[in-house]
Structures are given as C-alpha cells and as structure tokens.
Amino acid sequence: MKSPTWSKETGLAIFKKMALIRKNDERFIATLKSGKLMMPYYSARGQECIPAAISMHLDTSDYLVTIYRGIHDMLAKGVPPKLIWAELAGRATGACKGKGGPMHVTHPEAGCMVTTGIVGAGLPIACGLAWASKLKNEKRVTVCNFGDGAANIGAFHESLNLASVWKLPVVFVCQNNRYAEHTAYAKGTAVARISDRAAGYSLPGVHVDGNSPEAVYAAAAEAVERARAGEGPTLIEAVTFRFNGHLIGDMGEYIPKAEYQAAVAADPYPAFRARLIDTGAATAEQLDAIEGETEREVDAAVEFAFSSPVCGLEELERDVVALSA
Amino acid sequence: MKSPTWSKETGLAIFKKMALIRKNDERFIATLKSGKLMMPYYSARGQECIPAAISMHLDTSDYLVTIYRGIHDMLAKGVPPKLIWAELAGRATGACKGKGGPMHVTHPEAGCMVTTGIVGAGLPIACGLAWASKLKNEKRVTVCNFGDGAANIGAFHESLNLASVWKLPVVFVCQNNRYAEHTAYAKGTAVARISDRAAGYSLPGVHVDGNSPEAVYAAAAEAVERARAGEGPTLIEAVTFRFNGHLIGDMGEYIPKAEYQAAVAADPYPAFRARLIDTGAATAEQLDAIEGETEREVDAAVEFAFSSPVCGLEELERDVVALSA
Amino acid sequence: MSESTNIAMAINMALEDAMASDPRVVVLGEDVADPEGGGILKVTMGLSSKFGEDRVRSTPISEMGFIGAAVGAAIAGMRPVAEIMLMNFTAVCMDQITNHAAKIRYMSGGKTHVPLVIRMMTGSGFQNGGQHSDFLEAWFCHTAGLKVVMPSTTVDAYGLMRAAIADEDPVIFVEHMGSYWAPGPMPQRGEAIPLGKAKIVQEGKDVTLIGYSRSMIDLHGVMGKLAKENVSAELIDLRTVSPLDMETVLTSVKKTGRAVIVHEACRSFGVGAELSARIHESLHADLKAPVQRVASKDIPVPFAKHLETAYLYSQSDILNAVRRTMA
C-alpha cells in the first residue's frame, strides 16, 4: 500500500485532529482547575500535529503504544473522546472502566493497545505487538510513541536493536519536547539528535520538525510504508514543545524565558491554521466550523463522562486474572 | 601523563602477561578436567592480548571492572594468581575468602573493584567508580570490560550516555569474541561494529584488531590518556575469539568449522610470539624463559590454593552487612 | 509406567505438544533455537527444527526487550513462552513482569490480557555463586496478577506447563536446575494439571510437611526416618505457590495439628512466612505447635562448596523442625 500524497483534504483532516486534541486538552485543564477532577495530568498541548499527521497513514487495525502524555496520540488514532473522559473521570463507562486512568487508557477497537506510565517501557511491548503481526502475516504497523528523555533508558536501546534484528514492522516516534520532567535535553542526552542513534541499530533515523504537519506527514509516510512492506523499523524524532509543563501545576521555572517565547511564536496550531488559510486550503469559516464541531464533540464527551456511573465495588477484585482461571 | 610509546620492553611485558594468562587458563582447565575442582569456568583463551596490552597504560590505582570471563583481565591488572586460585578453590586465602568465586573476584589492592556475573551490569558501576575519581580530583582511570553480547543490553546504553554527559574518566572495552553464549554476533546485534554505537553518545568509538597487541596498545593509549585528561570516555571494540567455547564443556557445535579454523590460524598468542622473534625483539630462548617463569608462578599459585584451608563456618553469616551495624 | 523421562524432557514435551496443538504458541529466549543449541541446558531442543525459527526465536541478551516483546505478542493474541535463563536475571526485567505483564489486564479493565509463560531455572549447589542461584518466587507471589508455578516431578512439570500455556494470564514457571535430569514417570501427553492445586503426595496424621520444587526431594528424603520415629507425616507438594491452595493445606493441618514448611529460598519474608501466617490465622486453636519454617540462611549464596552447603537447610533441619512440633 502506497501512502497517499498531501492534498487539501489531508490538511483539513489533520487540522481537525489537531483541533480536537487541543480542545480536549483545554477542557480537561479547565475541569481540573475547576476542581471537578483531581489527578496528575500531562498535557500534550503543542505536540498535537505529530500524531495528527502520523495517524493519517494508519487505520484502526494498526497498533498504537503510547505514554502518560498520550491523549493526543489516542485521539488522533481514533479513541472516542467520551471513553477517554469517562476513564479520566473514573467512570464505569470509561475505556478501562476507570481502573486504568489517564496513564493506562487502552482501547483495542481503535488499535490503542498499551499506554504506560513507565518511561521507555512501551518500546519492548511495541516490538512484541509488531512481532505478532509479522508472525500472523498481517500488514499491521505498530506506532510507538515516547519522549526525548525515554531515549536514555535501557529499554529504548534493547528495543531498537531487537526490532532491527527481527525486522519488525514498527515505527518508533520520539516526540522530543526538549525536556524530561524538568531536565533540559542536553543535560541528560549525549547526542545532538536522538535520530542519530538509529545508525547504531542499522535502521533509518529521521529528524523532523514536529511543528510541521507536512514534515511529520512525509516522514511517517515513508516509515509506515517501510514497515508495511516488511522492511523493518524506523526511528522518527519529531522536535516539538510542551506548553503546559511536565504536568499541570508545573510553572516551568526551569525553562528559559527566551526559549519559551520562541516556542510560543512557533506554536504549530495557529501557524498551521494560518497556513491553511493563506494557501487557500481552507477559509477561516471552514476552520471555525471544524473547531466548533470538535467543541461539541468534547461537550458530548464531558457530558457522557459526568453523567456516567462509577463501577460497583464488585469490580474491585475483578480483572486481576481471568474470571474462571 | 603521556602514554609511553611502543618499545621492545613493551612487547616483552605484554608477552609476559599473555603467557601468564594462557598458562593460568590451561592449568585451570586441566584442574577441572582432573576433577579436582568443579564449577562453571569461562575461559578467555584467545583474548589474552587485550587486557595485556591495555593494562600497560594502567597502574594498580586505576580501576578495573570485569565479568565472569575476566581472569585474563584480573591477571593483566596485577591480581596475584594465588589469590585467584585460592578463590576458585574456595579457600579462606582467596581474594574473597572463597565467598565470591570466579565470577566475583575482587582485589582492590590491584584495582580490581568489581567482577559481575550479570551481563552489562558492570558498566553503570564503572561509571560510578569513575565519577568518584572525578569528584575526588584523582587522575585514576576506570577500565570496564564486557562482551559483544553485552552491547545489546540496556545497561550498556544508559552507561555510555551517562559517562558521556558527565564526562567520566572511563574506558569501555568491548571484547567482541563474536559469540554471546551460543548466539552468533549478527543474530543478536543490529550493527556491523559495536564501536559505531559510540556516535550515538558523542564519544569516540574505536574498532581494533583484538588479536594485535600493538593495535590494542595504541587504541588504549589514546583512550586512557583522554580519560586521564578529563576529556571523557571512549568505547574500544577489540575483535577477538574465544577458543574454549562459552564455558568448559561447550563443544562449540554452533561455530562454523571454517570460522573456527580461521580463528586458530589467527591465534594471537603464537602469532605475537613469532612476531617478537621475527622482529628481533626477543629470542625464542627469552620467551621460553618467560613462559617457564609464568609456569612456576602458576605452580606456586596452585600449590598455595590447595594447601590453604577453607574458611570456618563462622564466616557463613559474616560480610552480609558490616559487623557491628 | 515402564517408560521414564526427566523434568527437562517433560518440559520439552509440553512445549512441543502445546506448539503442535496451538499455532499461537511461540518460544523465545537466549539460545533457545537449535542453531544455538536448543537452550543452554537443551530444554527447548528440537523445537525450532520442528516448528521453525519464526516460532522458536533466539534473542539478543536483552531481557527487558524480549520479555516486553513477549508481553506485546501476548496482548496481540499469541501465547509466548519466554525463557529467562536464570531466575536472578529477572532483576533486569522486573518492570516488564511486575509493572506490565501482571497489571495490564487490570489497568485495561479487562480490555487486554497477557497470556504469557515466563520460564526460568535456578538453584544452589552448583557453585554458581551469589548472582546465579537465588529462589526469588516471593517477589512474584507478592505481585497481584501473576501466578507462580514450581513443579517437582516430571508429570507435574508437563501438566502444569500445559496449563500455564493455556492460562489466560501471566505465569512464572520456575524450574529447579538440580532436578532437571532426575528420572521420573512419563507424563500422559495432552493432560494439563490445573494451576493452584496442591497435591497430597502421601497421607499421614501427625504432621503436615509442605514443600515445592527442590524441597520436595528433601522432604521425600526424610519420610523414611520419620516413619522410623513413628511420625506419620502427610506430605504436600504445593506445585503452585501463588495462588496458594489453602483448602488442601488447611484441611491437612486441621487434621494433623502440626505443619512444617520447607523451601530453598531465604527464610525471611519468603513463601513460608505467608503460609505460616495463614495457617495460624485459620487454625490457631487447632495447632498443637507453632508452624515451623525450614529454609535457607538470610545471606547471599556463597561460592565455596562447604559454605554453599551450609547456606541451604539440611535434611536434619527438617527432622529437627518436625521434632519440635512433636515435642
């Protein structure tokens, strides 16, 4: 399957995903601030276009592995917002009945197979999902997301090596937002570009502007195609920024002001919106309409979540192992 | 401190270490075959010249970290053979009173700080030894040995990154004997040369013929000097071969005949011996004399070990924690 | 049963039969395929020749990597049997076992699950030293979501392995190095033995002896002496140490009023502690003596033979423990 080339529709579809991710994030933060919910929340504001663009090359049968900062990945992959909201609100109707929470949302119907809270741990599991696809002769691709900090943990290394030796259909996506919690990239990472590590595993390493949907789209097209064709894994490093700190409440004192301001100036969301209009791909009204639509989708999700019941206490000791094991 | 350049004496000193390592190994295997001792033994026959050449740049205050296949490293670094023999024979006079055994020989007096049986685990510890030297403003260098298989485990990755970010005075020495237990290099390793992985940590990666004392000597000179000068770590990959399989008893069925024969033809021991004579660095008689000397040293070590008592049972629960903790 | 086999072969047969009957079963681990010798102790020998190297894969030395891969493959519908060469090496991949394999069913609200068997061997007595000999089952027993299986016979090894592979959830399967080659009866091929069920090996009325894995050898070893001392011992092989088959244990101890638990792992905070606590909680009034634990010393496993021997409990430690309960 050859990946489609960029068209006006591509841009609009990506924008729609970005808009949903953004609205969803804003609403969640507002909900936290209102006190209606309380939990650690790792906003991906600023990273929207990475999964939005990548997921254009995927369908629900493809596998997604993501992390605690992963709701953007899930939404782009097609996990219904209402299942995410209900999960985060701890309701029985949540993706995982409220048992997993934001760090563990799982929704195989959309290919969202594993969300982990342990840095780097998703990569080996992604190898296994991809290995299964290979064993079953499926054309499925596994996309595995992680941060720049995760590129310094052992599981990263073992996974890239394993995926390469076994030629697994997996695309490793490092969303390099320049910080690991409060630690700046260079203080923890001994290489200028994470993508340069790919050579150590004989696999392609691609460095892209993670603020450019076009660049991410193109890089992902090639990587996904390569994986589907059985040619093995790719490492994509998408350089980006997270505007809301490590988690909500983080005031970002460790981020130099100039860096922050430059990041705001490069915010991919307004930039892409403007570009769509400037290039005539869409009118402002069209984009307003899309944003309005996503707003209603989020409204409905919130409504669904808060009108749902929590699960009964009979669920407490269920799902530890199979019922009649 | 500038590393010395190669001289006739260098060659002889290296040969002497190689001879000791080889004699020691032969005698230990004979002792196992005689049934006088019984334990898993990981022979380094074939890898002698790597530590023999590297240790020329070190003194007893430098730190050594090695592995289960590490008696060559220890001997080259100056751990007295009798302490090793007594340890392997489980005697009270052994380097560790017989409590550690071959996989855990420790002798700080010669800088032998840690020997581990866990693949890859020595690398992080080496970082810490080097970090301590740096904190104390010592000129000490830490040399950390491991195999090709170890280059695929997470600890390798974390350590090279950490050593680079912290500019630690450590020399990582990958003794690539082409097999990890029974698994051929390429079946487990996704890169043609381990040394190519160094670029992923912005540190020098040096690929040398591990059968050439001259090449190893030169590479180590530079790496040790770099470390002593506070310029950070180096990764040396020394390609070699182990003639006695993973452990004694391993019949090597997994090694293609042609590869084995080529390795025998390239055996560094007779080759270096011949080269010393051919280049006029030594006469056959001189080298015979050195070999005779090492033979007597091993004799004495064996005698020491087997005439030593085992420790009393009061040692059983000692050394778990400090006595008066 | 005229035919005889050993535990290593029984596990090999179980893997072969499971692979033959279910295409989802795959095997992975260091050196498990035949070009690499079919396992460092040849427990997987022949499998890759029969089923291909796609289904029987030798891995790099990357326990986090390949145990994680086994978790992922299990989630995607395979039935991986992964080998961690020695139990001590679980320490390099605990995260995949305890934070992932064990918890994924729960954290996903049952959306996914991890039908994975992790085999590993261990045992002192081979002068393998401090990092290659430990019994660490208590760690896994303390982790909700894992089952821990530790057979002591050929028939159990086969049957429990079949059940472990058929199980819908992760199973830690611990093999005792010292009894791999001890001869035993040929298992009934195709027959699974349910997990979580202890076996009464011999009935008795004075004291209940409880063991698993290697300790069963030593418990068998003392039965004759006890009989001579006129002690009628009931011998239980737990086979599965988590979940514990408390029904079998409590029924027996209620009858005998005495219990001795024996395991090779260090004494403190081991499986024996949980068993002892549970027996006391349930049968306080029925106990004629406190439950006795016989286990290894709370020290790293020493190398020197005489120390290694002294690290492990001895058969006379078991006899003395029984005598203490009878006093």
Next chain:
Amino acid sequence: MSESTNIAMAINMALEDAMASDPRVVVLGEDVADPEGGGILKVTMGLSSKFGEDRVRSTPISEMGFIGAAVGAAIAGMRPVAEIMLMNFTAVCMDQITNHAAKIRYMSGGKTHVPLVIRMMTGSGFQNGGQHSDFLEAWFCHTAGLKVVMPSTTVDAYGLMRAAIADEDPVIFVEHMGSYWAPGPMPQRGEAIPLGKAKIVQEGKDVTLIGYSRSMIDLHGVMGKLAKENVSAELIDLRTVSPLDMETVLTSVKKTGRAVIVHEACRSFGVGAELSARIHESLHADLKAPVQRVASKDIPVPFAKHLETAYLYSQSDILNAVRRTMA
C-alpha cells in the same frame, strides 16, 4: 518544641546536615538539583545551590545507569544518596539493587562494600494508578544485605536518614507521599536514630498494634476509638522493616498476648506475613488470639477514587481486626 516542620523538610535537613558534615556524601537522581527544581517534590531543594552540582547531580532517566553509578561511587568511598522518584521504578533497576548493592560486600568477602542510601517515595491515594502507587518493601526485605527503613514522623525521618547515610551498607529508604507535608516537631539536628530499632509510641496492655510508614497515621487514628472501647493498645512504629526489631515486638506481644499488623502494601507475601510468622513461632503459647494482618487488597492499585479507596484497608478494618483478637 515550638518549631514545627514536615517530613519532606526533615529529610531535606538530614541531607543538608550530612553533606555539610561529610564531603563524601553526594546526591543524585532525576531532577534533584536546583536548576531542575530541587526534586520533583522539592525534597532536595537548595542542596545543589549550597553544595554545587558536582555533589548534587540531576541524572538522565537511566535508573540502571545512575543506581549502578551510585553503587560504584559507594565502592570507591563516596556516600551517595540516590533518589528513585517512585518505588515502582525500582523495577527497572532491581538488578543493581539486589544483585549488586546488596551482595557486593558478601561476594567480595568484605573487600568492598556499598554505603549507599536509595530514597524513593510511594503511596496510593493520589489517583496515580497501577504503576505509581505500590509499596514493594517486601521485595527488598527478602534480599539479604539490604536494610529497609520506613519512617512515619519528622524526627524519625531526620534521624533515620542520618543513620542510613552513616551506615556502611545499602539502605532502602521509603518515603510516604501522603505524609510529606504533615506537620511535626523539629528534629534535633545532628542526632541519628539507630536503624533496626522499633519505637513504642504508646504503651498499652491488651493488644499490640504494629505499623510503619503510612499505617502509623491510621493507627494513631484508631487509638481514641479503642480507648473508648476500653481497649488498652500498645502502639509500635517499626521504623525499620528489615532487619525487624523482634525484641521490641516480642516483648510487647508477650505482655499483651495479641497483635495486629497494619501496612499499605498488598496483604499476601507482605511484611505482615513475616511478622506474623515470627510472632507465632516465638509466642505460640502466649497468644490469646492469632495475629491479625490488616493490609491492602491483592490487586493492582486502581485509578478511580472509590476503587483506590477500597483497595487500601480502612480504619474500621483495623478496629475489626483488634476486635477479633479481643473476642
């Protein structure tokens, strides 16, 4: 004592005082230095500004790497205090802790040793879900060579940290997230509290209540109710869970004849099991009722608030356990 502080500050003071008095003390871990905020919960705040970033180092996310580095530095004569952000993350570096830090003194025959403190925090109740809330002290208690310290007060946190840093061997130091900021008296600076000694918090004669870390809060919480029920409870804070101070525990239980153990970790194969087993072994004849354990459910920690609350024992579970012993 008019001045008051909290546990987070007490630990901060202990680190500061130890660093000031001993140049060998260094601190490392993710985000521990001031440019990174002085610790994700600010427990190490100010240290790097005072002692420099050489001695207070933020690390990459490489627990194996930096815990191993801490082991190496300790062997080379430093006194590292390493922070593993959350206890669950010990699973990615167990090998360095249990196969190395714990065993190196023994395996080297005492030639080297590892004076290392590994700090970590944990605790349920914050909706952090299944991978960020576990109490795993039983794993470390089951590992010979490690000490495990789990304070519940400001004074103990300070004094035990000073003792842990002064100790010649590795110490696992577990901090309970939920009580970091609870006010408590200002510790006597410079004063170490010996490891391995439990504290009798309140004397009583009917039943011995035993806790540590978070459970001390709940045990304090039930004392009033018990008094109203005319139960005179003796309250013991273990403070160190390995080695256990059995002298203090047994003396108390011998006197009261009853014991209830409370911990936040899952019940099965937890610290409570070992305590229960030991008490029964020593005091079988003196016990008026079997030792009761109160602990969390044997399940992964759920996310939803009502489930997370139900996962943990409640104060009424404690009361009921006491009542069972008094019945």
